[in-house]
Amino acid sequence: MTTLFWFRNDLRVDDNPALLRALALSHDSEVLPVYCLPPASTAVLPVTSDGAHGTPLQLSRRGAHRHRFLCEALTDLQQQLQQRGSHLIVRHEAPAEALATLARAVNARRIVTSWQPGTEEARELTCVQHALPDMPVEVIENDGLFRRDQLPFSPEQLPATFTAFRKKVEAHARSDAPQRAPDTLPGVAHAAIKLDQGIPATPPADSHHIDTPLRYTGGESAGRQRLQHYLWDSQALRHYKATRNGLLGADYSSKFSPWLAHGCLSPRRIVAEVTRFETDIEKNDSTYWLVFELLWREYFRWLSVFAGPRLFRFQGLRPQPVPMPVFSPARFAAWCQGNTGMPFVDANMRELNATGFMSNRGRQNVASFLIHDLGQDWRLGAAWFEQQLLDYDVASNWGNWAYIAGAGSDPRQGRWFNVLAQALRYDPQAAYVSHWLPVLAELPAAQRHVPFTSATPCAGQAYPPLIIPIPEGWRDTLPARTGRPRH
Ligand SMILES: Cc1cc2nc3c(=O)[nH]c(=O)nc-3n(C[C@H](O)[C@H](O)[C@H](O)COP(=O)(O)OP(=O)(O)OC[C@H]3O[C@@H](n4cnc5c(N)ncnc54)[C@H](O)[C@@H]3O)c2cc1C
Numbered sequence: 001m002t003t004l005f006w007f008r009n010d011l012r013v014d015d016n017p018a019l020l021r022a023l024a025l026s027h028d029s030e031v032l033p034v035y036c037l038p039p040a041s042t043a044v045l046p047v048t049s050d051g052a053h054g055t056p057l058q059l060s061r062r063g064a065h066r067h068r069f070l071c072e073a074l075t076d077l078q079q080q081l082q083q084r085g086s087h088l089i090v091r092h093e094a095p096a097e098a099l100a101t102l103a104r105a106v107n108a109r110r111i112v113t114s115w116q117p118g119t120e121e122a123r124e125l126t127c128v129q130h131a132l133p134d135m136p137v138e139v140i141e142n143d144g145l146f147r148r149d150q151l152p153f154s155p156e157q158l159p160a161t162f163t164a165f166r167k168k169v170e171a172h173a174r175s176d177a178p179q180r181a182p183d184t185l186p187g188v189a190h191a192a193i194k195l196d197q198g199i200p201a202t203p204p205a206d207s208h209h210i211d212t213p214l215r216y217t218g219g220e221s222a223g224r225q226r227l228q229h230y231l232w233d234s235q236a237l238r239h240y241k242a243t244r245n246g247l248l249g250a251d252y253s254s255k256f257s258p259w260l261a262h263g264c265l266s267p268r269r270i271v272a273e274v275t276r277f278e279t280d281i282e283k284n285d286s287t288y289w290l291v292f293e294l295l296w297r298e299y300f301r302w303l304s305v306f307a308g309p310r311l312f313r314f315q316g317l318r319p320q321p322v323p324m325p326v327f328s329p330a331r332f333a334a335w336c337q338g339n340t341g342m343p344f345v346d347a348n349m350r351e352l353n354a355t356g357f358m359s360n361r362g363r364q365n366v367a368s369f370l371i372h373d374l375g376q377d378w379r380l381g382a383a384w385f386e387q388q389l390l391d392y393d394v395a396s397n398w399g400n401w402a403y404i405a406g407a408g409s410d411p412r413q414g415r416w417f418n419v420l421a422q423a424l425r426y427d428p429q430a431a432y433v434s435h436w437l438p439v440l441a442e443l444p445a446a447q448r449h450v451p452f453t454s455a456t457p458c459a460g461q462a463y464p465p466l467i468i469p470i471p472e473g474w475r476d477t478l479p480a481r482t483g484r485p486r487h
């Protein structure tokens with residue numbers, strides 16, 4: 001009696017309770033691992049122009065960086081499974097079609113899969129259930145720190161703020177210990193292997209012009225190597241709390257997020273390793289803080305359950321509808337391409353577009369700039385991030401964007417960051433902006449964050465002027481004796 005094991009964002013064999021459940025259910029009979037890779041879909045965003053609905057904006061939802069990472073993760077998963085005697089079947093179609101085809105071909109009796117946050121992910125599951133109405137589908141909570149029944153509240157009563165959430169789970173919730181990968185897996189019949197459509201070949205990341213200190217290679221093996229490096233080999237974890245707001249380099253933060261987002265690393269494995277580090281090496285504020293940050297990830301996972309479709313509305317969780325801003329194609333395009341004339345924003349956006357990664361400090365600033373300074377719909381930024389990020393995660397991405405827009409839980413007026421003050425504080429030598437915008441190196445160091453205050457065109461006009469008037473909130477931050485602003 002064959003069990004279909006449908007991999008989703010849980011691309012690992014280590015600490016994968018759903019996979020272990022499939023094995024337990026099927027005893028010695030066949031477990032057929034499947035991954036569904038339909039072509040990337042397109043996000044259609046309604047935008048307003050002059051108060052009316054304009055032509056919807058269309059953005060591909062999976063850009064080249066994440067596509068490469070995903071294919072590498074699948075290749076690594078295939079190796080993990082084959083080493084254990086199994087084989088991953090990859091189908092280039094939506095899960096409902098893929099699983100129906102396979103279920104018929106191998107006479108499957110049940111499906112086991114993992115729970116994923118997000119409304120589309122829920123709909124995907126519903127479609128599978130409709131396509132196979134007589135097939136039991138067992139859904140296992142696989143990829144969070146806590147299962148629903150381990151929380152000290154129901155998701156419908158999620159505390160309104162992260163701090164209240166954190167205090168409750170720190171006091172009352174215990175997550176499971178990670179479980180080892182199975183040593184062996186049941187074999188897969190030749191007839192099933194014939195249905196494997198294969199993992200698309202992807203070009204290697206272009207490393208010629210990307211001066212990135214870390215190559216993000218998809219897959220469980222690379223994820224475990226990163227864990228080994230960050231905790232044990234470099235012991236960078238010891239200083240995480242002091243370095244985590246960094247912008248340049250491989251080790252200012254853990255960089256676990258791309259592997260977490262694809263399920264190549266289990267958050268419970270990370271916490272268990274941090275605990276071992278605390279016992280064997282050192283327990284300090286930094287070791288606590290890494291787990292603290294993982295609680296933010298956890299919070300957004302449960303917020304996505306609490307919010308449901310409201311997470312994707314402009315209004316978000318705000319009780320009253322709010323007027324939508326007028327869409328400016330020029331402002332949005334300048335933001336996406338890193339051409340706003342604000343170096344700190346542009347450097348971050350160029351890093352994102354070139355590598356698929358951006359620091360947390362950078363994300364907060366570019367998000368605030370798009371929403372509060374350029375006056376654009378926060379969901380446009382979330383959609384651009386969805387396309388570009390290696391670590392795109394539906395709950396963390398939309399939750400963080402909504403939070404900065406003031407449309408999330410704990411809605412205040414929104415979180416406006418003084419991007420200029422942040423640039424001067426977190427990039428005092430202008431090393432980061434000069435790295436991603438080398439043209440600024442022609443300017444005196446003191447000018448590199450504020451080329452828009454110079455009376456003469458910046459860097460031979462190779463760098464654009466500021467796309468908006470200097471925000472009022474920057475006035476007190478502007479260095480003294482700057483010249484006439486260029487707009
Ligand atoms: C506008 C915006 C969009 C974001 N979109 C995503 C996204 O799509 N996917 C994603 O994984 N993170 C997202 N984040 C959160 C955060 O920026 C990244 O998780 C972090 O920068 C990843 O780098 P790291 O692994 O080195 O993090 P570290 O600082 O080393 O933190 C360790 C882990 O904690 C979790 N974490 C840390 N900060 C946050 C946070 N604010 N929210 C949720 N989890 C957090 C991540 O899993 C991270 O890997 C977003 C933040 C903002 C402000």
